[in-house]
Amino acid sequence: ASGAMAQPSLILTENGVDAIQATKEHPPLFAKAYRQAETRFARSIRDGLIVPVPTDPGGGYTHERHKENYKIIHDAGLLYQFTGEQKYLDHAEAYLLAYADMYTDLPLHPERKNQAPGKLFWQSLNEAVWLVYSIQGYDAIRDDLSPQSRERIETDLLRPMAEFLSTESPETFRKIHNHGTWAAAAVGMTGYALGDPELVERSLMGLDKDGTSGFLAQLDQLFSPDGYYTEGPYYQRYALMPFVLFGQAIENNEPDRKIFEYRDGILLKAITSTVQQSYGGKFFPINDAIREKGLDTIELVYGVAAAYSLTGDKGLLSIAEQQGVTVLTGDGLNVATSVANGDAEPFSYETMILSDGPDGNQGGLAILRMGKGDDAQTVVAKHTSQGMGHGHFDKLALILYDGGQEILTDYGAARFLNVPSKDGGRYLPENTSWAKQTVAHNTVVVNETTHFDGDWERAQESWPTIRFFETSDKVNIVSSTISDAYPDTDLTRTSLQISADDTRAPLLVDVFDVAAPKRSTIDLPFYFSGQLTDTDLPLQRYNARQTALGDKNGYQHLWTEAVADTPDGHSLFTWLNKDRFYTYHSLTSDAGEARIVRIGANDPNFNLRSQQGIMIRLKDSKTARFISVFEPHGTYDPAQEFTVESESQITSLQSTHKNRASLIRIEFSGGEALVIGLAEEPSDKKHTLTHDGRTYSWTGFYKIFRE
Amino acid sequence: ASGAMAQPSLILTENGVDAIQATKEHPPLFAKAYRQAETRFARSIRDGLIVPVPTDPGGGYTHERHKENYKIIHDAGLLYQFTGEQKYLDHAEAYLLAYADMYTDLPLHPERKNQAPGKLFWQSLNEAVWLVYSIQGYDAIRDDLSPQSRERIETDLLRPMAEFLSTESPETFRKIHNHGTWAAAAVGMTGYALGDPELVERSLMGLDKDGTSGFLAQLDQLFSPDGYYTEGPYYQRYALMPFVLFGQAIENNEPDRKIFEYRDGILLKAITSTVQQSYGGKFFPINDAIREKGLDTIELVYGVAAAYSLTGDKGLLSIAEQQGVTVLTGDGLNVATSVANGDAEPFSYETMILSDGPDGNQGGLAILRMGKGDDAQTVVAKHTSQGMGHGHFDKLALILYDGGQEILTDYGAARFLNVPSKDGGRYLPENTSWAKQTVAHNTVVVNETTHFDGDWERAQESWPTIRFFETSDKVNIVSSTISDAYPDTDLTRTSLQISADDTRAPLLVDVFDVAAPKRSTIDLPFYFSGQLTDTDLPLQRYNARQTALGDKNGYQHLWTEAVADTPDGHSLFTWLNKDRFYTYHSLTSDAGEARIVRIGANDPNFNLRSQQGIMIRLKDSKTARFISVFEPHGTYDPAQEFTVESESQITSLQSTHKNRASLIRIEFSGGEALVIGLAEEPSDKKHTLTHDGRTYSWTGFYKIFRE
Ligand SMILES: [Zn+2]
Numbered sequence A, B: 001a002s003g004a005m006a007q008p009s010l011i012l013t014e015n016g017v018d019a020i021q022a023t024k025e026h027p028p029l030f031a032k033a034y035r036q037a038e039t040r041f042a043r044s045i046r047d048g049l050i051v052p053v054p055t056d057p058g059g060g061y062t063h064e065r066h067k068e069n070y071k072i073i074h075d076a077g078l079l080y081q082f083t084g085e086q087k088y089l090d091h092a093e094a095y096l097l098a099y100a101d102m103y104t105d106l107p108l109h110p111e112r113k114n115q116a117p118g119k120l121f122w123q124s125l126n127e128a129v130w131l132v133y134s135i136q137g138y139d140a141i142r143d144d145l146s147p148q149s150r151e152r153i154e155t156d157l158l159r160p161m162a163e164f165l166s167t168e169s170p171e172t173f174r175k176i177h178n179h180g181t182w183a184a185a186a187v188g189m190t191g192y193a194l195g196d197p198e199l200v201e202r203s204l205m206g207l208d209k210d211g212t213s214g215f216l217a218q219l220d221q222l223f224s225p226d227g228y229y230t231e232g233p234y235y236q237r238y239a240l241m242p243f244v245l246f247g248q249a250i251e252n253n254e255p256d257r258k259i260f261e262y263r264d265g266i267l268l269k270a271i272t273s274t275v276q277q278s279y280g281g282k283f284f285p286i287n288d289a290i291r292e293k294g295l296d297t298i299e300l301v302y303g304v305a306a307a308y309s310l311t312g313d314k315g316l317l318s319i320a321e322q323q324g325v326t327v328l329t330g331d332g333l334n335v336a337t338s339v340a341n342g343d344a345e346p347f348s349y350e351t352m353i354l355s356d357g358p359d360g361n362q363g364g365l366a367i368l369r370m371g372k373g374d375d376a377q378t379v380v381a382k383h384t385s386q387g388m389g390h391g392h393f394d395k396l397a398l399i400l401y402d403g404g405q406e407i408l409t410d411y412g413a414a415r416f417l418n419v420p421s422k423d424g425g426r427y428l429p430e431n432t433s434w435a436k437q438t439v440a441h442n443t444v445v446v447n448e449t450t451h452f453d454g455d456w457e458r459a460q461e462s463w464p465t466i467r468f469f470e471t472s473d474k475v476n477i478v479s480s481t482i483s484d485a486y487p488d489t490d491l492t493r494t495s496l497q498i499s500a501d502d503t504r505a506p507l508l509v510d511v512f513d514v515a516a517p518k519r520s521t522i523d524l525p526f527y528f529s530g531q532l533t534d535t536d537l538p539l540q541r542y543n544a545r546q547t548a549l550g551d552k553n554g555y556q557h558l559w560t561e562a563v564a565d566t567p568d569g570h571s572l573f574t575w576l577n578k579d580r581f582y583t584y585h586s587l588t589s590d591a592g593e594a595r596i597v598r599i600g601a602n603d604p605n606f607n608l609r610s611q612q613g614i615m616i617r618l619k620d621s622k623t624a625r626f627i628s629v630f631e632p633h634g635t636y637d638p639a640q641e642f643t644v645e646s647e648s649q650i651t652s653l654q655s656t657h658k659n660r661a662s663l664i665r666i667e668f669s670g671g672e673a674l675v676i677g678l679a680e681e682p683s684d685k686k687h688t689l690t691h692d693g694r695t696y697s698w699t700g701f702y703k704i705f706r707e
């Protein structure tokens, strides 16, 4: 940048500006962001200044207008840096002065709720976001403003707002929570822009500057040591934004703090673990997640740009390619240039367990992966803690992705974001009555009740214990147990992803053990996406009349479409998803029932998506084992009239249990077999079992025998 | 080709070979086809000759094996031409000799049905296909075979097969039907390959050489003058193959016949009209169609290569790009080279009416299009004749595509191609009980019965009369009437696609008039894809118990999910499909009922797809009018948390009817309005009507007033 120009130092820096100005032709990802900023600016110039008195709550006119305005101030400031054109400075200045005129006299927002009200917005969270964006625009023009303008904007707007968000909202500012992070970022970035170390110190070390709150405390406590955010990836990507932005501002202003090395590089881990928690570009839809959210959200656009600049990991470039855009900073230019140079490599999606809890001892999210690229099979085993108020009662729940599709599904949230006719776009009543309930998930339900009786604060007090996790070329395995989702009841789930044969997709073998204090009804539902093509049960179909399965705890939302007894504990269901078949083989310790269910009963406003599930029920069991094998097979290509292996290639599924160990034998149509030896407890003991006249010995938790 | 080599002259020609050999590096589309042929050949060499005695019906082992073999013979012959390598000739020769050994003594196939048995296959249709492929392989090696081999293959295999397909199967050979076309092509191509003009003459002019049957008669009678095939695009693409192949063989051997100019260029029209009958790469799923079939089927790969060579229409290249492969001929190389040169242009999808019937006077398929590219809105108005045994009872049915998606849907066929567990992959019972029934379609049902009482031979005797068709920038309109789908009942449907405003997607305004001989129950269902987000009716929802809507004619397959009265004839429903909202505004001449229905009742084997529909019912009307307006609006982008105009922008829908003419007034939230003047009959009469104090005058069938 020319010496005469303002020198920004938050996310966009002088070096970044120099690089951007030196680039003759912007690479596509950067050019797109640039065009978007120019378009926003041009529209704003056409519309003129619009700074309404705050009256509307979230989604309303004044709310949306003030959100748009912080983007205008931000973009105009950056465009001024890139071009030096006065019109950009003038517009950002005019907006900031208009806010300065209004802000100091503003009362609390008329639509405020009990907690954490704002002035421009109904909640202070939005106010913090406003400042995080606007301060970047201000930082970009500050040095070139008249002293009078600078004085007015800082005295009447920025400082009051920073005080409002910190000293005047101590409860929020002290909170170890996403809202606190936004406030800290807003105040700290304002400190850097205004050259006020006290504001920076307050934001880093907390209101009392003792480190019990503030940004560093947030970094210590909000993420697990693996960078997992307890509410899950949907909220993680939202939480990420202030961490990434303020982290970069710290790095650019006080590199000696080595903020990106803090807590063993937790900021970077938080970014990359968010990417790891995705399939086909979408986040795993656990907890109150909007299913459509994925890697292309703006939070992760910032995150990827920051992470690439720090690590040079070319795998991140392929994520940037998917995002299709980058940010208007030096980091963004760097990403865009590298992508344009063809440097992108596939992101390294890995098998891993992301520990949960600040100390990493509150369970974790296991991600098992096998195969390459879009077709890789991915198993998500949710052995995490509750995840606070947006958490679902889905202890040990399971998701299966295969062939680019979600095969065993998680419902996500019942919500249509920003659609006024759907309760104003908020979480719908069915989010509580269905989506959060245990029966809405691929996990065990005892006596038709929800884990922890649906009390999230109680749920927050306990979590699964991860007993075992191992990954190799041919087998990925995770096993966890929880004892208080139901009183005095042990739930133990062991999931194995096994390469049965190099020519086939991996198998998912899932063993769910239940030990209840007394005889109970035990259900294990699996919700699947696809069209049923086969079963070996003589289903009694509800042909001309259907009723809801129950009247509470989510059961009221399920239609029973068909039912059958499973006298020998065996059953098989095949469905077609896109161009592949999936067979679910079930083997239970007792005889029971199988039901085909469909979501949609007691849904007066059609708020739920219609989807099928298969529910296996043991009606009167004290201890129960559900062995479930999921087998992808065959190809369905009606366009080329090509269908092969539409029927399961597994001819038998058998199990033997003795001496606290089991054998599970899976035989294939070619005669070959997989035998899984599985101990009750992970330990170094030796186990010997006989099945069908053959003896199998192994030491440790498990072994796979191939015959 | 070197003078010493065999000189093929069917689809692959000497010129083609020369061009292919002269190409240093094959362009991608050609290279892919080449690799596929090499792979097939390599696999066959590895497996050795496999020529089993025919025992299995369609889908069984010997059936599939003999199908594979004709592809091997075909590909090996072509590869011999390209490379001159002896191994290819040897393998094709060995296969042909093995068949020669077996063929003359073969009895009729053990699994034959009553009609048209084959020897290698259960039906002679497959036998004809076998010969069409194998003769091309033979043609490619013939000149380089020993006289002994040539003699054996021709005397013991090719000639007997050609006789079997013609003189020994006179009924099939004389049939004006797809099966007859395949037989004619097989016999005629054999005639060219063997230098036997008698076989050619027989195939062109029929068994009696009088032109009452044979290829030319097929060309005269199977397509309408616009190239529409009466069974619809799914069967059209299948029927196309022998026409294209034999057509090219005729052109290459007897160019003086000018076969591609025959009947005003009917062959070319048949190819391009198939492409026109598609959206998003898939064929319109009318009649017994497998919905997945689209432009990438092999029949159309041949068709596009042939058509491009004849016309040089660069729009066809974009279809070839979508196909991702071409054929191993000079035409194929031509296409692949042009695509590699970047010559492809968007295919010109047009608004048109494709007349039905050999003389073009049996109704037609209207295709209304507005907008560009993948987002173009397309309305398919099925004003065709029945389309024989695979036709559905869906007179005047309607499909709407918008934004790349099928919005108002056609169920297609109830069939899972080649899936043994689904009735062997055949049409399922629900194809008859549901998919063919009138109520399964977006058209009127009177007294819960199916058009023509579900008798296709009766249905075959009549068809709609196209009353009006016009296309312009701002309006596309089609209007048709049929009087005998129900006894003494006039059904008249007028569909208008209107550009309301340059910034919005077009509106579909649909007016369905019914005049019955006595008071009747009149239903108009619309099946839609998406999630309901809004309605203005106080729906009574069937919350905990659902029953089937009826017990026959398809009604037994519908669950009633909710019902409401429409006392003033108005109702509104909004749904979300991907990233766009759609509002259906209904205005009926009488008060009635609206039902939300879902497909899936009385479906014991889960053969049906679950899908919702909205059914408007007038319970006791003699004459009825249904005005339906379909309005795409807004954007839903939960990834970017961006939702706009999720609610309808139409604030009122009103109608006035007087003096055999109507006004339909659609008012938008901005205050602007569209008023459609519509006469009962298309004529040049002048009409004057008053609505809300304003007078509207127009001459002719219709006029759009913009206020
Ligand atoms: Zn959930």
Ligand SMILES: [Zn+2]
Residues within 6 Å of the ligand: B285, B286, B287, B288, B392, B394, B410, B411, B412, B435, B436, B441
């Ligand atoms: Zn149909």
